[in-house]
Amino acid sequence: MTSAALTTTSDKDWWRGAVIYQIYPRSFQDSTGSGSGDLKGITGRLGYVASLGVDAIWLSPFFKSPMADMGYDVSDYCDVDPMFGTLADFDALVAEAHRRGLKVMIDQVISHTSDQHPWFKESRASRDNAKADWYVWADPKPDGTAPNNWLSIFGGPAWEWDGVRRQYYMHNFLTSQPDLNFHNPHVQDALLDTVKFWLERGVDGFRLDTVNFYFHDKQLRNNPPLEKIEGATSADAPDVNPYGFQNHLYDKTQPENIAFLKRFRALLDQYDGRASVGEVGDGYRSLATVAAYTSGGDKLNMCYTFDLLSPEFTATHIRRCVEAVETRAADGWICWAFSNHDVTRHVSRFAQPGDDPARVAKIALTLIACLRGSICLYQGEELGLTEADLAFEDLVDPYGIRFWPSFKGRDGCRTPMVWQSDKANAGFSTAKPWLPVPVEHAALAVDMQQDAVGSVLNHYRKTLVFRKAHAAMVEGDFRFISTNQDLLAFTRSSGDETLLFVFNLTREAVEFTLPTDIAVRQTLVLPGFAPRLQGRTVSLEGREAFGASV
Incomplete structure (x- = not known):
């Protein structure tokens, strides 16, 4: 890819007040009859995305991966997994998006890799190879137990014993997702090289997965128990998960992260009009972390937290969250969202018995469109889709399988997009989809709402047009x-x-x-x-x- 890709936009601040549409590639459109969505399928649907009035798309991971965590376990940062297509398919997607006036942001998952990544295979081979220190390794305690009390979000200890090195390695998520050692500058350099690879292919920005998880405490100090803080919101995990019992002082959100984010921003600033949005999961500290990561104009452009991804949809809660942002992150920038691929769809979270789900969807969109900040919309919310109620045998999410039945995981918000109500699998695929298409979703398909004046779909379109017509709503x-x-x-x-x-x-x-x-x-x-x-x-x-x- 030539350097011509560096000038896809003349507006370096396009991200400020932008509306970003998140696409979960596996569930958007299948073009091959495999039962899973792919890049060509997304490209074929970009006309629909543009018709919504959004400014950019965010693609969840499509890199090479064993798919233990649906692509958030990367085995090659610089290639497309065959289930999604090829690098040529990605280049065609970017070209078509730019032709339609859409920016392209991709999910950069750099806090950890797959255990199938060549870096980890080399690292675990011995304690003295070139990449021995590229991951977080530690000796056991004298009694053979894990180095400290850190926990994995997906359940159990954050440490896994490796018989080859006779050490534990750290994993904040699955055991097959070992954490990279950001204290090693060579790791940072290698990761920034992978970012540059995609910048050269013309991407307009990055969503940084678990951006506050990059560094760990070098001393491996134990986390203390979490004391309940009055008015605190945004739990790190559902209450059935012991991860939420700890105050995560040492396994994430370390001060060294600031310097790395400055390196990341300096790389982006070498290119015209590139942007970054970080995912901050930091419990009661989330807004303070957002302020630290987005202030000064030399780190992330914007962040989003889990504050509005809770079940609470009240004036008191919204006001508390917005006031906190306005106070603590006045020099930074927030990206608001009610739904994404990790949480129960917001219509299901916010609707009460007797509510009209469509009305809930409309008021939520109008509200978020009026707040100060950028907006991230999640595929299907513009149709008013509810959370799918799946049977245990249909689950593929390891998080849900681990904590079933008290927590059903994330599959319910990841079911396929519904396009045509009268077609098999609502037009998503001609084969059995990787997750079922609920009957109630098919009734809300795009073709059923496209020409209906009062539909949720057309409410989204009209509201986003209204927002763009008033400068005060975008940056005021x-x-x-x-x-x-x-x-x-x-x-x-x-x-x-x-x-x-x-x-x-x-x-x-x-x-x-x-x-x-x-x-x-x-x-x-x-x-x-x-x-x-x-x-x-x-x-x-x-x-x-x-x-x-x-």
């Missing part, structure tokens, strides 16, 4: 308006434009009296909602939003 300042009601009220301002938004996230009708210092110049027609303004009183139905120019 943010200010909450005090209210003693269970409502969210705030303004967004940019230049001469100030917009007021009021959200009733409850199921009951309410009235909101405008503050005396706010005068409505013109009400805004928010797609999908029709609140009433009489005098200075706004009447909102349950799950309804109001907007005005003030």
Whole structure:
């Protein structure tokens, strides 16, 4: 790939306020009849993606992998797994995306590799080979047990005994996902070379998986137990997982990470208009970590946390999260999301018995579109898809299999995209899909919603058009308006434009009296909602939003 790929964009800040659409390649579109999605399938559907009004796509991993963790266990960072296609297929995807005005971000999984990666095979062969120190190895305690009390997110100790080296190696996830040793500068250099490989192929950015997991405490100190902190949100793991019992002071989020992120950013800045978004899973420290990783303009462009990926959908919770970002990360940038490939779909998390799931989907999208920050949407949420309820025998996610039945894992949000209601497997594949297509999902297929005026799909399209039409919504300042009601009220301002938004996230009708210092110049027609303004009183139905120019 020539250096011409370095100039795919003239707007270096395209990411600020961007709407990013996450594609899970295995579940998007099968073009070969294998039962699994692939790169050619994605390329063929980019017209649909562009029609949503998004700015970029984020591709979950498609690299060579044994697929023990669905591609998050990489065995070759610089090639495409045959199940997804070839490097030529990837180049064609990038070219088509750019032709349609879409940026391409890829998932860079560099905290760990597969145990089938050549680096690990060499590292485990002896204690004195060239890559002996490329992974986190440690001697056992005198009684033969693991070096410390660190736990794996996927269950059990974060250490696995290796009989060849007669040492333990660290794994924050599966035993087949050994952690790289970022304290070794040669590891950093090798990883940055793989990043450069994709930059040269024209990618516009990277989503950094588990970005705060790169470094570990060199002294291997034990984590203390977690003390409950009042108002703390964003647990690292479901409550059935003992991982959440620890305060993870030493196995992640180490201070050395800052210097590496600066190296990463310096590489990106050699290319025109490249961006990065980091995934921060750090419990009650998440927002402080976001602030540290995105401040100063010399590290990550933006981060996202798990704060809005919780089951709570209330004015109090949203306000707490947004205020924390505005206060702690004022110099940084947040990427908001309600759903992704790791959590229960938000319509299922937020809907209560008797709710109309479509209305929940619409109010959630309108809200996130009005917040200050960038947005990440997850494939299928624009159709109002709910979490799939799968049988144990259908599960492939090792996390869900490990903790079944108290936790069903992540397969329920990863089922195939539904395109055509009257076709086998809803048009995803002509073969048996790798995960079942729920009947209730097929009824929400794209072809059923495409021309329906009030569909969730068209609500997404109209709302994203509305967002782009107002500069204040994309990058404008943010200010909450005090209210003693269970409502969210705030303004967004940019230049001469100030917009007021009021959200009733409850199921009951309410009235909101405008503050005396706010005068409505013109009400805004928010797609999908029709609140009433009489005098200075706004009447909102349950799950309804109001907007005005003030």
